[in-house]
Amino acid sequence: TRTAILISGRGSNMAALLAAARDPAYPAEIALVLSNRADAGGLARAAEAGVPTAVVESRGFRGDRAGFEAAMERVLAEHRIELIALAGFMRVLTPGFVARWEGRLVNIHPSLLPAFPGLDTHERAIAAGVRLHGCTVHLVSAGVDEGPVLIQAAVPVLPGDTPAALAARVLEQEHRIYPAALAWLAAGKVRLEAGQAVVEGTPA
Numbered sequence: 001t002r003t004a005i006l007i008s009g010r011g012s013n014m015a016a017l018l019a020a021a022r023d024p025a026y027p028a029e030i031a032l033v034l035s036n037r038a039d040a041g042g043l044a045r046a047a048e049a050g051v052p053t054a055v056v057e058s059r060g061f062r063g064d065r066a067g068f069e070a071a072m073e074r075v076l077a078e079h080r081i082e083l084i085a086l087a088g089f090m091r092v093l094t095p096g097f098v099a100r101w102e103g104r105l106v107n108i109h110p111s112l113l114p115a116f117p118g119l120d121t122h123e124r125a126i127a128a129g130v131r132l133h134g135c136t137v138h139l140v141s142a143g144v145d146e147g148p149v150l151i152q153a154a155v156p157v158l159p160g161d162t163p164a165a166l167a168a169r170v171l172e173q174e175h176r177i178y179p180a181a182l183a184w185l186a187a188g189k190v191r192l193e194a195g196q197a198v199v200e201g202t203p204a
C-alpha cells in the first residue's frame with residue numbers, strides 16, 4: 001500500500017515507520033515523505049533513507065487551508081498515494097480533506113486520548129497529577145485528535161518527572177505502536193463497527 005508520511009518537524013516517528021517498512025514483508029510501502037515546512041529535520045532523514053520527499057509550504061498559503069490542501073492533494077496524486085500517516089504534522093486538516101481520506105488517514109498523538117487532545121500534553125499530564133500517560137494511534141475524523149483508536153500504550157508518570165523526561169518515555173512507545181498500527185491498516189485488518197475500530201486478529 002503506497003503510503004505518505006506527513007511531517008512538520010524532526011520526524012522520529014517517521015524514522016520508526018521507515019525502519020519498519022524496510023522489511024519486505026511490511027504491508028505499507030513508504031512512497032513519499034511530505035512536509036509543510038522546508039526546514040523540517042525529518043526531510044533530510046527521509047532523503048538519506050532514499051525515500052522521495054516533497055515540501056508544500058503551508059506558510060505560503062496564508063490561512064487558505066483549502067488551497068494548501070489542494071496543493072498537497074496534487075503531490076499525493078503524483079505519487080499515487082493510497083494511505084496517509086500523520087507523524088508530527090502540525091496543521092489541522094479541513095473536514096473535506098479528512099472525509100476524502102476517511103479510513104485511510106491515521107495519526108499519532110502523545111496522550112491517552114480522549115485525555116489531553118491538543119498541544120503540550122506532557123506538561124498538562126504532569127499538571128493534572130495523572131499517574132498514567134501515553135500515546136494513541138487513531139484514525140482521523142473531523143475533530144482535532146479525535147477518531148477511532150487503533151492502539152494505545154501507557155507509561156507511568158513518575159515523581160519529579162519533567163515534561164521532557166515524560167515525553168522521552170512516551171516517545172519510545174510511539175515508535176513501537178505506530179509501525180504496528182500502520183501495518184494493520186495497510187494490510188486491511190481494520191474495520192469500523194459502531195464507530196469504533198476493530199482490528200482483525202487482536203483481542204477486542
Ligand code: GRF
Nearest residue numbers: 010011012013088108109110
Ligand atoms: C510526537 O510526539 C507525536 O506524537 C506528535 O508530535 C511528535 C512528533 O515527533 N504528534 P516526531 O517528529 O515524530 O519526532
